[in-house]
Each structure stands twice: as C-alpha cells, then as structure tokens.
Amino acid sequence: MSLDYQVPLRDMRFVIDEWIEAPAWWRSVPAWEDLDSATAQQVLEEAARFVMERIAPLNPAGDLEGCRFEGGEVSMPTGFREAYADFVAAGWPTLALDADAGGQGLPQLLEVALQEMLAAANHAWLMSPGLTHGATACLMAHGSDALKRDWLPKIASGEWLATMCLTEPQAGSDLALLRARATPDAAHGAWRIDGSKIFITGGEHDLTENIVHLVLARLPDAPAGTKGLSLFVVPKRTFGETGERVRNGVHCEGIEKKMGLKASPTCSMRFEHALGWLVGEPHRGLASMFVMMNAARLQVAMQGVGHAQLAWQRAHAYAHERVQMRAVSAPAHYEGEPAQAAPIAFHPAMRRVLLDLRATVEGERAIGYWIGYWLDVAARHPEAHEREAAGRIASLLTPVAKAFFTANGFAAASSALQVFGGYGYIHDYGVEQILRDSRVAMLYEGTNEIQAIDLLVRKVLGDGGEALRALLAHVTAEAARCIASQDRALHGACARLDALVVDVQRITDEIRQGSADDRELPYRVADDYLALIGWLLLAFAWARTLRIATDASADDPFYAEKRVTALYFFAYPLMAFDHRLRLIETGGRDPLPYA
Numbered sequence: 001m002s003l004d005y006q007v008p009l010r011d012m013r014f015v016i017d018e019w020i021e022a023p024a025w026w027r028s029v030p031a032w033e034d035l036d037s038a039t040a041q042q043v044l045e046e047a048a049r050f051v052m053e054r055i056a057p058l059n060p061a062g063d064l065e066g067c068r069f070e071g072g073e074v075s076m077p078t079g080f081r082e083a084y085a086d087f088v089a090a091g092w093p094t095l096a097l098d099a100d101a102g103g104q105g106l107p108q109l110l111e112v113a114l115q116e117m118l119a120a121a122n123h124a125w126l127m128s129p130g131l132t133h134g135a136t137a138c139l140m141a142h143g144s145d146a147l148k149r150d151w152l153p154k155i156a157s158g159e160w161l162a163t164m165c166l167t168e169p170q171a172g173s174d175l176a177l178l179r180a181r182a183t184p185d186a187a188h189g190a191w192r193i194d195g196s197k198i199f200i201t202g203g204e205h206d207l208t209e210n211i212v213h214l215v216l217a218r219l220p221d222a223p224a225g226t227k228g229l230s231l232f233v234v235p236k237r238t239f240g241e242t243g244e245r246v247r248n249g250v251h252c253e254g255i256e257k258k259m260g261l262k263a264s265p266t267c268s269m270r271f272e273h274a275l276g277w278l279v280g281e282p283h284r285g286l287a288s289m290f291v292m293m294n295a296a297r298l299q300v301a302m303q304g305v306g307h308a309q310l311a312w313q314r315a316h317a318y319a320h321e322r323v324q325m326r327a328v329s330a331p332a333h334y335e336g337e338p339a340q341a342a343p344i345a346f347h348p349a350m351r352r353v354l355l356d357l358r359a360t361v362e363g364e365r366a367i368g369y370w371i372g373y374w375l376d377v378a379a380r381h382p383e384a385h386e387r388e389a390a391g392r393i394a395s396l397l398t399p400v401a402k403a404f405f406t407a408n409g410f411a412a413a414s415s416a417l418q419v420f421g422g423y424g425y426i427h428d429y430g431v432e433q434i435l436r437d438s439r440v441a442m443l444y445e446g447t448n449e450i451q452a453i454d455l456l457v458r459k460v461l462g463d464g465g466e467a468l469r470a471l472l473a474h475v476t477a478e479a480a481r482c483i484a485s486q487d488r489a490l491h492g493a494c495a496r497l498d499a500l501v502v503d504v505q506r507i508t509d510e511i512r513q514g515s516a517d518d519r520e521l522p523y524r525v526a527d528d529y530l531a532l533i534g535w536l537l538l539a540f541a542w543a544r545t546l547r548i549a550t551d552a553s554a555d556d557p558f559y560a561e562k563r564v565t566a567l568y569f570f571a572y573p574l575m576a577f578d579h580r581l582r583l584i585e586t587g588g589r590d591p592l593p594y595a
C-alpha cells in the first residue's frame with residue numbers, strides 16, 4: 001500500500017468549477033478576465049507536483065528527526081531548508097499577493113487549495129511559512145510607508161519568515177493579561193521591547209537569514225486590558241548605518257518537547273531591549289494583529305481539511321487491502337468470495353467509517369474554498385456594498401471553519417487509525433502522526449471554544465444577526481433550486497436543508513431572547529451552536545453537490561460516487577445536527593452545575 005499523499009485534484013476542480021462556478025465570476029473581474037478553468041488547473045497541478053515531490057516525502061522523517069536546539073539556535077530537520085528555498089524560488093508564497101505588491105495576483109481561492117495541499121503533505125513544514133500571508137496582510141493594511149519599504153517585500157516573498165508573538169506564560173486566550181513592554185528610543189525613532197513570549201512558532205530556525213517578529217506589547221502610558229496593546233515589528237537582525245547586519249536583542253531560550261509537529265520549533269523567546277517599530281496606531285495593536293489572525297484562522301481550518309483528506313486516503317487504501325474475517329456481503333464488482341476472508345472495507349462498521357470520512361472531507365473542502373471565494377469577492381467586487389457583504393460572510397464563516405474542521409480533522413485521524421487496527425498505532429503506517437499533528441489545530445489561533453464565543457456572541461448576537469441572515473439566504477436559495485425536483489432523493493435533501501434553516505432561525509431567536517435574563521446562556525451553548533452551523537454548512541455543501549451530480553451523466557463514476565456520498569450524508573451523519581440542537585435546547589433550560 002502506498003503512503004504517498006495524492007492531491008485530490010479532481011475534487012478540487014469540481015469544487016472550483018462546478019460547486020462555486022468561480023471561473024464565471026473571474027471573467028467579470030478585470031484583473032482575472034483571462035483566468036479560466038484550464039489555467040487555474042495548471043496552477044494547481046504544478047502546486048500538487050511540487051507538494052507531492054518535495055514537501056510530502058519530508059513528513060515522516062521530519063517527525064522522527066525533529067528540530068535541534070543548541071546555543072540559542074535551532075536547526076530544522078534534514079531537507080527542510082532546501083525545500084523551503086525551492087518553495088520561495090518557485091514563487092509559491094506570492095501566489096495570491098496583489099500584482100502591484102510584487103505577487104502573482106491570483107485568487108485567494110487557489111491559495112486556500114494550496115494551503116490544504118501543504119497541510120496534508122507536511123503540516124510541520126507548513127508551520128514555518130504559515131504566517132507569511134498574515135504578516136504581509138497586516139503590514140499592507142497597517143504598516144507605515146517606511147515599514148512597507150524596509151520589511152514588507154522580503155516578508156511577502158518569503159525571503160524572511162515572520163512570527164506572531166502574542167502568548168506569554170500568564171496570557172493565552174486572555175490577551176488582556178499581556179505584560180511585554182515597549183519604551184521609546186528617540187535616537188532610533190523606534191521602540192525598545194522587553195518581555196517573554198512562549199509557544200512562538202518559528203521563533204528561531206535556520207530557514208531564512210532573518211526572522212521578523214510581530215510582537216504585542218504595552219507602551220508606558222497604556223491603559224489596562226486589550227485596549228492597551230500595541231503591535232511592533234521586531235526583527236532578529238537589524239541593519240547598521242552602513243547597512244551591516246546587527247543582532248537585535250531577540251533570544252530563543254529553548255524549544256518545546258511536544259505531542260506532534262516535532263519538525264516545527266515552538267520557541268520560548270526573550271526580548272531584551274530589542275529594537276522595534278510600531279505598526280499602526282498606539283494601543284490599537286490588537287486590531288492590526290486581527291488582520292494576521294484572520295488569515296491564519298482560515299489556514300488552520302484548511303489544516304483540518306488536509307488532515308481529514310490524508311486520513312481518508314490512507315484508511316481507504318488500507319481497508320481495501322487488509323483482508324480479515326468473512327463478510328456478509330460484497331459489492332457487485334467483487335470477484336473474490338466474501339464468504340472467505342474479505343477486505344475489511346466490506347464490513348459495515350468499516351464502511352461507515354470510510355463514508356463518514358469522505359462525507360466530511362469533501363463537504364468541508366467545498367465550504368473552505370467557498371470562504372476563499374468570499375474573500376475574493378470582498379477584495380475585488382466593483383460595488384462597495386457587495387464587498388462589505390462578502391467580507392461579513394467570510395468573517396462569519398471563518399470561526400466555524402476553524403473550529404469545526406479542526407475538530408473533525410482530529411476525529412478523522414482517530415477514525416482512520418481504527419481502520420488500521422493495531423498497525424495504526426505504529427509510526428510506519430502513517431496515521432498515528434496525523435493524530436498527533438492534527439490535535440494542536442484545535443488549540444492555537446484561538447482555541448475552538450474562543451472561536452465559538454466569537455461566532456455566537458460577537459458575530460451572530462453582536463451584529464443583530466445580519467451576517468447570519470445573509471448566510472441563511474444563500475442556503476435557502478440552494479434549497480429552493482431543487483425542492484421541486486422530480487428526483488426524490490434530491491427533493492428530500494433540499495426539503496431537509498430548508499427545515500434546517502428554520503431550526504437555526506428558531507434556536508438563534510431563542511438564544512437571543514433567553515440571553516436577556518440569563519447572561520451566561522450564549523456561553524453555555526456556544527460550542528454546540530458552532531457545531532450546529534458546521535452541520536448546516538455541510539448539508540448545504542452536499543445538497544448543492546447532489547444537485548450537480550443529479551444533473552451530470554450517471555455513467556461518470558465521479559458523479560455517481562458523489563451521489564452515493566450525498567445520500568449517505570443526509571441519512572447518517574446529518575443526525576448530528578439534531579443532537580446539537582437538543583444540546584442547545586438543554587443548555588437554554590438547565591444551568592450548568594460547577595464541576
């Protein structure tokens with residue numbers, strides 16, 4: 001059985017061309033009027049080749065070798081440096097960067113697909129360039145002209161890597177507790193940063209000659225809380241008056257020994273009188289940092305999809321190869337004798353697992369890429385109100401994707417491990433690493449609980465429900481397109497989708513009303529509410545897929561399999577929606593005791 005990661009190019013094309021119909025929209029955008037489906041596919045094929053040949057093979061070995069910390073410096077595992085240099089030389093970091101900022105100016109939608117490939121191929125390797133886009137977007141939006149001139153081009157191109165320095169020992173989810181300080185340095189027209197940061201991904205490494213840290217710290221007159229945080233560019237190396245490189249007061253004190261991502265250095269950093277430059281307004285650093293965090297959250301969501309894809313691929317291949325026990329039935333095309341020992345893929349318990357994995361990953365891919373599409377609309381639509389509406393939908397969907405996809409990515413790895421039986425527990429079979437590597441995605445970039453609060457309290461209850469109404473209108477429109485279908489299965493799926501929207505509207509109204517007297521209520525139900533919206537989105541994804549597959553040629557196995565998976569999704573996994581709905585109703589009624 002091959003453990004090689006295969007990029008699911010056929011499904012990616014389906015989502016981009018048929019599910020989103022992106023090429024039709026590209027034609028209406030002046031910058032992309034020449035971008036057609038074939039060109040987009042060429043880009044993805046090229047990316048897939050690079051990822052499969054250069055990045056994926058480093059994954060298991062990097063996990064075993066890990067990073068080395070010695071004398072304040074970090075060495076990356078064998079091959080990581082060369083692969084990163086080739087990644088930069090090929091221009092992959094600037095795929096979706098605006099052409100006038102030196103990038104290739106392609107849609108974010110393609111960038112999202114690239115992120116999925118990289119995460120599936122080698123999550124640990126991806127962690128190093130993972131913040132390039134967020135740092136670029138942050139500096140483009142909030143950096144002064146001088147910062148843009150001095151730092152942006154090399155960060156955007158990937159020549160220098162960037163980090164995001166928020167976390168301190170006493171301050172994780174609660175950034176109000178941050179203590180790092182910034183004092184003015186009039187001689188340099190800059191600031192001096194002092195303090196400790198922990199868990200900093202790529203805080204030190206040997207991939208690039210310079211590392212640019214984006215650090216949250218407090219000015220001397222800062223008010224308490226998150227409104228007193230300012231953001232600084234703090235490079236590992238600065239430049240002297242004659243352009244010579246000068247080591248800044250940025251020190252790596254060690255790297256964590258951790259459960260997974262062993263090939264990604266998670267660093268404890270000490271900033272000691274380090275020279276830094278303010279990004280944006282004083283005390284408004286969190287707003288600038290949010291630009292970076294939003295970009296990173298979608299990327300983390302796609303890590304969940306990548307993990308689920310890899311888990312599914314490996315489990316599917318193994319289940320068709322591993323022969324154990326007699327099967328009660330077998331597919332029509334099977335030439336063997338199921339009453340003898342049969343592939344475990346024939347046993348109903350294993351079929352359920354494989355179908356669950358497939359329904360999850362393909363549904364999530366559609367939704368993840370759809371967010372990329374909304375980001376493109378938000379950036380490129382000629383009408384300002386359309387750009388704003390698209391931005392609101394992307395912002396509503398991002399925490400759902402981050403939390404729901406990463407939880408499912410970890411669950412998928414666990415399910416795949418079960419398919420492998422005892423072999424799954426052994427490193428050589430390539431699934432226990434997915435389980436270990438995927439777990440952190442539920443924790444970083446804002447834990448999944450923080451995403452749930454962001455969704456329900458800020459983005460649903462906070463804005464009067466406008467963004468949710470816009471999302472539900474898209475779902476209802478999809479249901480309306482096929483509810484009158486003669487095809488019974490398609491009609492059933494769309495009627496169900498319509499009913500889900502009614503449930504979401506009702507429960508959202510109940511939460512809103514109940515919160516008036518019971519302030520804890522939204523916090524009690526936030527996690528279940530996020531999962532409820534996650535299941536709604538998967539139902540939307542599969543209803544649209546079923547419509548497309550029903551219209552397509554029944555002889556094409558690709559669409560036949562889509563139809564089978566869609567019907568399975570509506571019959572089995574979607575029951576989780578009802579379960580979450582009941583939990584929210586319970587949370588609305590019954591206060592939680594203290595544990």
Ligand SMILES: Cc1cc2nc3c(=O)[nH]c(=O)nc-3n(C[C@H](O)[C@H](O)[C@H](O)COP(=O)(O)OP(=O)(O)OC[C@H]3O[C@@H](n4cnc5c(N)ncnc54)[C@H](O)[C@@H]3O)c2cc1C
Pocket residue numbers: 163164165166167171172173174198199200201202261266440443444445446447448449450453
């Ligand atoms: C491998 C790795 C890489 C990382 N990379 C970076 C990086 O590059 N830069 C960086 O700044 N940080 C990084 N982090 C830190 C990461 O972002 C934090 O771990 C995360 O924000 C959570 O903070 P914490 O660990 O202090 O947990 P805590 O905030 O202490 O949370 C503990 C638990 O309590 C829950 N909780 C807390 N508050 C609430 C609430 N109000 N409601 C409900 N539940 C709540 C959390 O969801 C969590 O389950 C990284 C962490 C890891 C493990």
